[in-house]
Amino acid sequence: MINEKAVFFSRVLTETTLSFHIIYATLGVGVPLMILIAQWVGIKKNDEHYILLARRWTRGFVISVAVGVVTGTAIGLQLSLLWPNFMELAGNIIALPLFMETFAFFFEAIFLGIYIYTWDRFENQKKHLLLLVPVAIGASFSAIFITIVNSFMSSPQGFEIVNGELVNVNPVLAMFTPAMPTKVAHVVVTAYMTAAFVLASIAAFRLLKGSNHIYHKKALYLTMKLGLIFSIATIIIGDFSGKYLASYQPEKLAAAEWHFETSGSAPLVMYGVLNENKEVNYAIKIPYALSILAHWNPKSVVIGLDQFKEEDQPPLYIHYLFDTMVTLGMALTGISLLYWVGTRFKWRFIRSRLFKWISALTGPMALIAIEAGWWLTEVGRQPWILRGIMRTPEGATTSDYVDQMLILFALIYIVLGIGTIVVMIRMFRKNPVERELKDREALQGGAKS
Amino acid sequence: MTFSLEILGISVLWTFLFGYIMVGSIDFGAGFFNGYSLITDKEHILTKIIQRYLSPVWEVTNVFLVFFFVGVVGFFPQTAYYYGTTLLVPVSFAILLLAIRGSYYAFETYGARGHKGYAFMYGLSGLLLPAALSIVLTISEGGFITLKGTTPVLDYWALFTSPLTWSIVFLSIAALLYISAVFLTWYANTARDKAATELMRKYALLWSFPLIVTAFGIIMVLRTHNPVHYNNIIDLWWMFALSFLLYLGTVWLLWFRKNYGVAVILLFLQFAFAFYGYGIAHYPYLLYPYLDLYEGFTNHSMAISLVIAFILGLCLLIPSLYLLMRLFLFDKRYIRGDVKKT
Numbered sequence: 001m002i003n004e005k006a007v008f009f010s011r012v013l014t015e016t017t018l019s020f021h022i023i024y025a026t027l028g029v030g031v032p033l034m035i036l037i038a039q040w041v042g043i044k045k046n047d048e049h050y051i052l053l054a055r056r057w058t059r060g061f062v063i064s065v066a067v068g069v070v071t072g073t074a075i076g077l078q079l080s081l082l083w084p085n086f087m088e089l090a091g092n093i094i095a096l097p098l099f100m101e102t103f104a105f106f107f108e109a110i111f112l113g114i115y116i117y118t119w120d121r122f123e124n125q126k127k128h129l130l131l132l133v134p135v136a137i138g139a140s141f142s143a144i145f146i147t148i149v150n151s152f153m154s155s156p157q158g159f160e161i162v163n164g165e166l167v168n169v170n171p172v173l174a175m176f177t178p179a180m181p182t183k184v185a186h187v188v189v190t191a192y193m194t195a196a197f198v199l200a201s202i203a204a205f206r207l208l209k210g211s212n213h214i215y216h217k218k219a220l221y222l223t224m225k226l227g228l229i230f231s232i233a234t235i236i237i238g239d240f241s242g243k244y245l246a247s248y249q250p251e252k253l254a255a256a257e258w259h260f261e262t263s264g265s266a267p268l269v270m271y272g273v274l275n276e277n278k279e280v281n282y283a284i285k286i287p288y289a290l291s292i293l294a295h296w297n298p299k300s301v302v303i304g305l306d307q308f309k310e311e312d313q314p315p316l317y318i319h320y321l322f323d324t325m326v327t328l329g330m331a332l333t334g335i336s337l338l339y340w341v342g343t344r345f346k347w348r349f350i351r352s353r354l355f356k357w358i359s360a361l362t363g364p365m366a367l368i369a370i371e372a373g374w375w376l377t378e379v380g381r382q383p384w385i386l387r388g389i390m391r392t393p394e395g396a397t398t399s400d401y402v403d404q405m406l407i408l409f410a411l412i413y414i415v416l417g418i419g420t421i422v423v424m425i426r427m428f429r430k431n432p433v434e435r436e437l438k439d440r441e442a443l444q445g446g447a448k449s
Numbered sequence: 450m451t452f453s454l455e456i457l458g459i460s461v462l463w464t465f466l467f468g469y470i471m472v473g474s475i476d477f478g479a480g481f482f483n484g485y486s487l488i489t490d491k492e493h494i495l496t497k498i499i500q501r502y503l504s505p506v507w508e509v510t511n512v513f514l515v516f517f518f519v520g521v522v523g524f525f526p527q528t529a530y531y532y533g534t535t536l537l538v539p540v541s542f543a544i545l546l547l548a549i550r551g552s553y554y555a556f557e558t559y560g561a562r563g564h565k566g567y568a569f570m571y572g573l574s575g576l577l578l579p580a581a582l583s584i585v586l587t588i589s590e591g592g593f594i595t596l597k598g599t600t601p602v603l604d605y606w607a608l609f610t611s612p613l614t615w616s617i618v619f620l621s622i623a624a625l626l627y628i629s630a631v632f633l634t635w636y637a638n639t640a641r642d643k644a645a646t647e648l649m650r651k652y653a654l655l656w657s658f659p660l661i662v663t664a665f666g667i668i669m670v671l672r673t674h675n676p677v678h679y680n681n682i683i684d685l686w687w688m689f690a691l692s693f694l695l696y697l698g699t700v701w702l703l704w705f706r707k708n709y710g711v712a713v714i715l716l717f718l719q720f721a722f723a724f725y726g727y728g729i730a731h732y733p734y735l736l737y738p739y740l741d742l743y744e745g746f747t748n749h750s751m752a753i754s755l756v757i758a759f760i761l762g763l764c765l766l767i768p769s770l771y772l773l774m775r776l777f778l779f780d781k782r783y784i785r786g787d788v789k790k791t
Binding site: 001062063064065066067069070072073074076077080081082083084085087088089090091092093095096098099100101102103105106107109110111112113114117118121134166169170171172397398399401402404405408409412415416419420423 | 506508509511512514515516518519520522523524525526527529530531532533534535536537538540541544545547548551552554555556598599600747748750751754755758759762765766769770772773776777
């Protein structure tokens with residue numbers, strides 16, 4: 001029995017929760033590493049500015065983690081509330097990484113609690129820094145385990161279904177699916193990249209808004225450099241993701257690329273619009289590029305949508321999501337590369353207000369790319385919730401109240417989202433860097449005398 | 450009941466649920482007392498104590514809950530089907546309450562401080578949360594879920610008019626206030642805060658009576674609602690009798706202002722006996738009478754791998770939890786506020 005209305009609203013509610021949660025989750029994975037790096041640089045260079053950077057990032061981070069805990073608990077419960085049939089099946093095969101994720105998060109939560117409340121409890125700063133290592137590891141492993149579950153949904157394996165019965169379940173095989181290596185790498189690296197650019201945005205924005213303190217310049221330089229490294233890594237992994245898709249989820253690559261006919265020497269379609277007859281207009285076609293993306297070989301054959309029944313094809317609008325993600329990813333690489341090269345050769349353009357504005361936009365750009373990427377993953381898997389095994393409507397709840405719950409959760413997320421922004425702005429405005437530096441100097445001067 | 454993977458699985462989960470109920474109660478109750486003290490102008494007495502204890506550990510508290518529901522779906526995937534389909538509304542409401550609590554920590558404690566309405570809502574959410582979550586226990590007693598074809602449906606009218614529902618709600622509230630008050634009496638005493646100690650001791654004694662009345666009340670209500678469970682409870686009478694004796698011990702220590710540390714230990718043991726007694730009596734049903742432990746269990750290889758993951762996980766967690774407790778719970782200098790945070 002399928003309740004059409006419940007299916008629709010379950011999808012909308014899950015999309016809403018994930019779209020909101022992913023912002024906090026991504027920053028939650030990436031920011032601890034940035035704090036770790038900043039504090040480490042500070043100790044190494046004996047530079048108070050980097051230490052303060054770590055301290056202030058931590059304060060903001062704690063707020064986003066607290067909200068992320070709420071939204072994470074929400075999505076965790078909603079998996080069972082909205083997709084009970086799916087979870088009943090998936091629980092039998094892929095429960096292991098879900099279970100391990102709670103351990104990873106447990107580990108992270110414990111050490112984060114210790115880390116924030118022990119800034120001045122250690123004589124040796126390095127000991128305090130060590131507490132952050134389990135936080136960063138726990139955060140990254142949370143992402144790894146959850147992405148393993150998500151990979152399983154795209155390329156399920158490690159079980160057999162014989163006469164409707166689940167047999168030969170192998171939980172370890174289910175974890176290491178073909179989708180897993182590229183997806184996990186992609187998620188983790190883009191989280192680092194996004195965290196770096198979001199923090200770069202803050203520094204650039206402060207520089208624009210009057211503060212010319214060297215503290216912000218150091219922050220911008222550090223985060224842009226990290227952003228560059230991780231965005232280059234993202235491009236490399238993105239290329240491997242294309243190869244994975246071509247072999248294991250060809251319908252998704254074909255839909256994302258509007259590649260209708262199976263053919264060799266396939267061009268990569270960027271941008272453009274689709275008319276009613278499924279013809280592509282106004283697009284940029286890069287010759288051979290899709291074949292290269294799919295199989296390394298400019299002549300290779302790329303499977304098109306003609307190989308799939310209409311009801312097994314993902315919606316074609318995922319092309320726009322793909323374009324958004326790729327364009328923003330490329331732009332971020334370009335901006336951070338320009339910044340890095342420009343700083344080395346002391347280009348004046350890099351110090352201009354215009355470029356600071358561009359730098360301030362990198363954070364929002366990275367977040368939009370993350371959203372587009374997750375929408376691409378989830379919508380691109382449709383019509384399946386478990387590819388080839390279970391269709392999305394079959395997995396959904398039959399409950400009648402999903403639409404009311406959608407309103408409830410939308411309100412919760414609006415309040416949490418606005419609250420996060422207001423509180424962070426208030427917190428940092430009340431206590432600007434200049435004042436905090438002065439306070440700390442006074443404190444340390446007092447301690448010495 | 451012989452030892453099996455099913456028993457091992459449910460014991461692990463039940464232990465984590467017990468952990469959540471205890472640390473959660475302390476957390477929720479403290480929030481309530483904090484909100485209540487704002488109205489009665491005893492703010493300064495409690496707020497500091499509560500913040501020093503709660504802020505570093507609340508995320509850890511929450512993970513106990515997440516661990517429980519993820520573990521249940523892992524060990525007993527069919528629970529996702531039965532409970533997931535039926536619990537959409539009550540659990541969504543519980544998430545709303547968790548959101549209020551989480552955002553309070555995020556926005557008030559870590560950020561700017563001092564909105565009274567927020568603290569009040571936060572306190573109230575602590576009272577309502579166990580009430581919302583305890584509905585799951587009520588439903589598991591059977592009689593509220595019926596099968597329409599193969600689809601489980603929750604009868605809200607039956608649920609909200611049942612004396613069992615309300616007695617479990619009252620018990621959860623009385624228990625959380627009692628647990629929290631006893632624990633905070635000890636914590637305040639360790640912090641050498643006389644006024645707070647006296648206040649919390651008063652609350653603890655005040656709530657000890659309703660607690661025991663509702664506890665007995667539930668057993669009586671069960672007699673008509675679910676005779677099978679009731680009879681099992683009677684068979685395990687010694688566990689509940691021990692729990693009652695331990696309860697008397699705690700109250701006695703509080704009354705005569707003796708050794709609050711021991712009182713907390715007795716409190717934990719009291720609830721452990723009652724909680725495990727209740728759980729064992731519930732055996733073998735996960736949802737009476739539709740789903741039992743054996744039918745709902747996952748496949749063998751998943752069970753084995755979950756157990757292995759659990760043991761490895763514990764090797765990581767126990768030392769970390771020990772460190773956390775040593776720093777914030779058993780470090781007298783920290784409790785007294787001699788050590789500052791950022």
